[in-house]
Amino acid sequence: MTEARPGTTGRTAQEVLAWSRDQVQPALRAAVATMPQATQRITNYHFGWQDEQGRPAKADGGKALRPALALLAAEAVGGLSDLAVPAAVAVELVHNFSLLHDDVMDADTTRRHRPTAWTVFGINAAILAGDALLGLAFDVLAGSGNPAAQEGTRLLGTAVQDLVDGQLADSHFETRNDVGLAECVRMAELKTGSLLGSACALGAAFGGGRPEQVVQLRRFGADLGLAFQYVDDLLGIWGDPAVTGKPVHSDLRRRKKSLPAVAALTSGTDAGRELAALYHDTLPLSDLELARAALLIDQAGARHRSQAEADALLASALEQLAGAHPVTSAAAELGKLAQLATRRDH
Structure with a gap:
């Protein structure tokens, strides 16, 4: 491995994320500024740059984990992070396209401690704004x-x-009551793991990495992405609203087939069978029933199992990272980001 660059391995994960935002935000804002004004109004609100009236705002714009992975992946293969800024912007645009659509599909009314874009501007407007971000992502790469x-x-x-x-x-x-754990894991690999893997692969490619390094870093990101989804699903049940920006038991309220829920439902335990009765009912769950559902998932062993899977995937991700023979300093910071992303209190 290449020797560490002075002054970089001491950065915390939060400092790395702040550095990444400083690197990417100007280019991200410049890209969004090329969009039509009507679309910008929605996307600027979604990114936290403006309020619903179009006035400047400094709302929470998210952790921006994916851009940071792209920049560090470029450094990990011996390139400069500047080379990967377009890749980081493109990945962040795609991520936010998916968030705009997810909020509509899941009928979520809160994201990042604010009303979701569709509740402010309407469903059709939010969907179209997401479509525009997707198109812009490929324009950024092409240019x-x-x-x-x-x-x-x-x-x-x-x-x-x-x-x-x-x-x-x-x-x-x-709409299904027979979802298996394997297909739920596969869904999470596609929905979350693929984009984190792409962020790392794009950064490595833009940084001039060898083909085998691009592949290894994609695997690192994919394993990290699945671990991240396990943790995110745990937070969707037990997360603090002050941290998650969503109501407590938000996933249970929608009877979401999350990884811990499906693990419990398919556990063959008494707790799993009682949970199935709650999930298969059609009436809205009361606060007491939501708390009971969370307890049943825990009693079925699914809470512990999900955290154990996340921990194992994190270890696998770090092995994939080492297999890319990365620059030491960048590898250390990628490891710190991975640890942060898989913490239950992040």
Whole structure:
């Protein structure tokens, strides 16, 4: 491995995320500024840059984990993070396209401690704004001038197809009572793991990495993405609203077939069978029933199992990262980001 660069391995994960936002935000804002004004009004609100009246705001814009992974992946293969800024912007645009659509599909009314875009501007407007962000992502890659732009377009296109496939499976799960754990895991790999894998692969490609490094870093991101989804699903049941920006038991309220819920439902335990009765009912769940459902998932062993799976996937991700023979300093910071992303209190 290449020797660490002075002054970089001491950065915390939060400092790395702040550095990434400083690197990416100007280019992200410049890209969004090329969109029609009507679309910008919605996207600027969604990103937290404006309020619903179009006035400047500084709302929570999210962790921006994916852009940070892209920048560090470029450094991990010996390139400069500046080279991967277009890749980081494109991945963040795709991620936010998916969030705008997810909020509509899931009927979520809160994101990042604010009303979701569709509740402010309407369902059709939010969907179209998401479509616009998706198109803009590929425009950013095509106009980057990076030698890996064509390869990057294919990488991102594959990730988008996977993401949509995963989202479609997730939506189909809502009407089924026979969802198996293996297909739920596969859905999460497509919906979440693919884009995190693409972020790392894009960064590595734009940083001039060798093909085998691009593959290894994609695997690192994919394993991290699935671990992230396990943790996110745990937070969707037990997360603090002050941290998650969503109401307590938000996933249970929708009877979402999340990874812990499906693990409990298919556990063959008395707790799993009682949970199934709650999930298969059609009446809205009361606060007492929501608390009971959360307890049943825990009693079925699914809470512990989900955290154990996340921990195992994190270990696998770090092994994939080591297999890329990365620059030491960048590898250390990628490891810190991975640890942060899989913490239950993040």
